[in-house]
Amino acid sequence: MSTPAAPTLPPLPRPRRWVVQQESVLVAAILALTLCVSLVNPDFLNTSNLLDIAVNTAYIAVAAAGMTMVIVSGNIDISVGSMLGVCATIAGELARNDVPVPLAFAAAVIAGGIMGAVNGALVAYARIPAIVVTLGMLSILRGGLILVTQGRWIESLPQAFFFSQRSTLGIPNPVWVMVIVALLVWFFMRYHRLGRAIYAVGGNAEAARLAGINPRQVHFFVFVVNGLLVGLAAVLYASKFTAIQSNAGQGFELAVISGTVVGGVSILGGTGTVLGAVLGSLLISQIGTAAVFLKVSPFWLQAVQGGLILLTVLVDVLRRRRMT
Amino acid sequence: MSEPVIELRGISKRFPGVQALDNVSFDVREGEVHALLGENGAGKSTLIKILTGAYQADGGQIFLRGKPVTIPDTRHGLKLGIAAIYQELSLYPDLSVAENIFMGHHPSLRGGLVNWRQMEQRARAILHELDADDLDVSRPVRGLSVGNQQRVEIAKALSHDARILIMDEPTAALTKHDVDQLFAIVRRLRERGVAVVYITHRLEEVFLLADRVTVLRDGRVVGETLDVSKTSQAELIRMMVGRTLDTLFPKTPAQPGEVVLEVRNLCYGRTTRKVNFILRQGEIVGLAGLVGAGRSELAQVIFGVTPAESGEIRVNGRPVSIRSPREAMALGIAYVPEDRKNQGLLLRMNVRENTALAVLRQLLRYGFIDYAAEDRLAKEYVEQLQIRTPSLLQQVVNLSGGNQQKVVLAKWLATKPKVLILDEPTRGIDVGAKAEIHRLMNALAQQGMAILMISSELPEILGMSDRVLVMRQGTIVAELDRAQATQEAVVAAAMGADELHMTLVASTSLNP
Amino acid sequence: MTARTPTLSPARHVRVLRTQEGVLFIILLVIIVVLSLLSDRFLTANNLLNQTRLLTETALLALPMTLIIIGGGIDLSVGSTLAWSAVMLGFSWQLLGLPLPLAVLVCLLTGLLGGAVNGYLIAYVRVPPLIATLATLAIYRGFSFGISQARSARGFPEEFAFWGQGQIGPFPTQFVVLVVLIVAAHLLLSRTGFGRWVYAIGNNEVAARYSGIPVERVKFTLYALSGLMAGLAAFIFTSRVTTTRADAATGLELDVIAAVVLGGTSIFGGSGSVVGTMLGLAIITLLRNGLLLTGVKGDATFMVIGVVLIIAVLINDLVRKR
């Protein structure tokens, strides 16, 4: 399909590029929120608080990076919550049974990749819409997890397991991972051929095919990478707590998708960046903490959060409309 | 003459229910432009898709420089130096112009990384060759005009540095000026020894550009490949449609009646600036101009898609306000848009549903759709317009371009409009269907309909119009009656050649 | 496509079994047969009628969701809208002391308001539906908690239970309501001009607009309708469980969407049917019910449903492509 012909305009004086981008709106929103809240409660501006927010968002953001690839390619994955639970359990079980911690972590990541590959194969090769595949997978994995764990938390983990509780150079490990993953995936999607192919397939699959790109491979690929990243997110999640919750990850998909779409990744595919998704996740997380700092009644907390998200989105929609 | 670069021998391709190609042999030589003609559905698209590797032939053999090859996919085809510009624009709306050009073969650094700087430089260079310097290579394609999108398409094919270039109706969306530039480029490529396969519905282009011509009909080659110098338009038409067409533009002179539509000082943004014109019952007015001159935009303002910001529209002498297509429809205005697939049709819905869409309200009985009436309506127009469809329940996506266009026409004729705005009514349509649509336009005008026809095809403008309006930079710069309207006059006005322009404006009384 | 002589007679009946609905119906039959062989308590009028009580709220939401998805949108806020409406019912009755019928009206109007806000944001402000309803999902849920202060209203009079627990003849009240609405929704979608517009918009919004369809108004109406149905579902739900909870129907939107996509409605818009959705919902509900009756545990049932969801869509694809 070709693009709709919009009215032809004489070339506009081009606005500076950073104004055009969603990321700048998000950065502005995050800064504005930080500023406003710290006027009421200066403690909000504390480094430790800001780091806490980042740590709490890290596992969501890492999964959001994967989700970005999936959504840009024109798909969606709502099984990430169940996958997170399964991967976290695998990592924990292995570590508890004296498998070296790095191996246990690797196993979780690989398990994520395998589950992603199943999703990917069903989407790419059996050609079932992604929402159906992952809705089914959500159900299958969640059921399977409960069947296996029977609700038992995984505890008595070795000290080396608690990767997320440690810091490197004064910055908590999850923040490092989040930043590195975001940059790597961003770089990959921006600069690697295959990364650009994801945009191409999401933007116009037929055109991509004619340009010599194999859309099926791309679909498969994004689900595998998404699985790997969910596995990594699971490692961050699991190693953050003293014990691993057996039904971890319920509702996780909503958090990840919210972060991603608030970050400007179009659900229709073809456009959006990982940085936007990460910033979107951070913003949502920050709104939650900000509301507590502002001593919003816990009963109204969710309404305030939702309202602020809507506000950010509205600003963006209106801004875009003025641009055109 | 040099040896064939690529040769197809006895190629056959079958789709469920259709023998798309039947024992077709075809070759292209280095440094020649080989025109490929045929009505929609004749098998041209299938043939080029086999050439590029998008499809695999069921039988037959492809030879590249005398050696048999298989082209398993388009990537492979591109590697062999076979590039194509498809008729369907195939762009990525949210990616930049540069990236659209280089997708799949980005200039790269080590490790498959994209070299953005080099890519943008090279994109600029290619666009420069296409005389499209004003196109910003880093802006997204979304929002570009159809003409500019077409340029990106061409740039995309050129970027492959192809030895064999297939162009499927590259000029369909271009105006005379752009076409000339494209021809210059094609000729330049030919001099460099590129083999060009050129598909078009505009016969005059064959004679302007091509060295040899092959005509396809119903999946077979008609006769044999001919030297262009040894054939004629009439012969080619006969080969294509299998019969002789009396005339390409069967114009019957009009008897203009009352003024139906009058537009005064109409303004919208930067694209419609103080436009004035009138439209009378029973006349066909051609609206000419370059791509980007604001013709479609004007139509959209009149039709209420982008309501006017200032100015006045009068219908039957009464001032009216048109804020949406619905209001325009209520006033008896119909608009057959330029972009059939995106603006005109519901591709996955059937002929009946598409035909009835604009008059659905009239088909309701107690709020429910009267299927019998809908059927009658659709049947009536399918017969009247000779829409070739296996059934009323056929999805329009499966119809040929000409029949699709007829479905759009049917939809609008069903509203019984007083004013019919046709935007590129015959773009991408084969000769036979084109003639049918032209005949239909005449008949409608005879019945008293006022027709405003936007076209980038000068022969069509000149052949069909009782009067010609020329637009440039958002406003009407010339009005020529049928006698005045020559190719030179229209082009001059459209391009703003100063002297001619002055004369023309002086000779017509446009400004109040 | 080669030109053919027009044959203008629709030959529909032959293709019925090849349609999405035909395939789903066969899958449903297979499931029913297998389950009734496994449990003698499954295929009884009593059990099946009872199931309709449990699925009514989901079904009520699935009806407008089908239309919305066909129209190229989505509404994730339905569960939250339901909860908000229910809370308003309890709030206005118990705290404001409104008579119960008026409180029910407040409940319906709340749903309508929630839907209308979605509709306004989506149709007129042009916020993408997924984002708009993702935000209102949180907002409406927040309203439920904020207004109720997380306390439930209870102690509704016995006659109120009629709508959620009573019977009309042998049928559960809400089943009768549901059947009426299914028929209405089916007619609305497949027989009226409005329904055709919905398909047209889902197919090609630009072309629809160019054809004089009031796209904004249709979209607005769809979401408002969805809200109203959420209000109705809230009323029936409250009557069924005799209390209003701020956390009611959490995550219900996924169940609703699962039924709609299993029912063959394209998530990309443009095609689908009410009948398909109801078949999809019937498959999920009966599967859950039947498996439980045969003694399969909930977690395993969960897995089976996931597998069936994928396989059903796969079969459907295969059969129809042939």
Add this chain to the structure above:
Amino acid sequence: MKRNPLNRSFVVLALSSLVIAACAAPPPAAQQPAAPAQPAAPAESQLPAGWKAGIPKNAPDRKGKKLVIRDVPKLIGIGYFAATTKGMEQAAAELGNIDFKTDAPTEAKIEKQIEFIDNFITQGVDVILFAANDPVAIAPVLKKALDQGILVIGYDADAQEDARQFFVNQATFEAIGAALIEDMVSQTGPDAEVAIVTSSLTAPNQNRWIEEMKKYAAAKYPNLKFVVTLPSEEDQQLAFKATQDIMKTYPNVKGVFGLSSVAFPGAADAVKQAGKCGQIAVVGLSTPNQMRPFVKEGCVKSVVLWNPIDLGYAAVYAARAVADGELKPGATTLKAGRLGELQVRGSEILLGPPFIFTKDNIDKFDF
């Protein structure tokens, strides 16, 4: 049904007065804060005066016969209910002749729980055990079970009294409330600021505990100040984050209550990782397995809980006794295997006082 005028209001004052009124009269009512007045007891002469609980209609004689028992906890997949199931299985094995199974939704959703119970009614089981996600919402389906002669017994989280026969009460709300406050005050002193991390804001048990805690504190430690109550929705990450936010927003907070088996470890983790073990006391309800690491490290001094295995165990013994006609309205004791004789007050079976797990005894428990 007559409506109590007090029910017209959500206000805390009215609620607490209702609670006080209810508690003043023995037996201690387990009804919820805003529970409506109970309908009159079935007018059956053999019932003791004041009997308000439900009676199954036309229940067949099940004495000594094989029992099909289905247990529907709030949800499956969490440690706590895995432990009650374990106790039930033990009891079923001891008693023999019992077909027992636990099945429930994977999330604590009342709609789904109703569906499970409804399906078990269709299946024609003998006994339904439940832990209600909502005391009122679950009532209609439980009454339906009673109407069909199915025995209905609650544990952990009660339903409306007339919707079930007996309820195995793990510990009274008052006792838990008092134990939690005493535990907290022993670590923070009576003049501290404290915060609460609860499960969800709508959770009936938790809300009732909070009610009791505040009441008890108001009477005994008036200077104990409750600053905020945040939800954690059975998600350890949310509990963690809530506790972090509490510590930063209210720097004077000396103690945090974690009121569910998920909220407590989440809160403890937040305090531990903030390096504030010993400065901020974490007190709450959870299972020993989930809290063991914190108790051993000394970050958490003690864990208040009944023994959920015993709870489940008692529930199945109660079911058998009701089926055999041994436990009927008016009974005052229940013989429950290894637990010995349990007290029965009205329609409630009392498990005993809450249990306090500390560093010294926590290793003896595995659930």
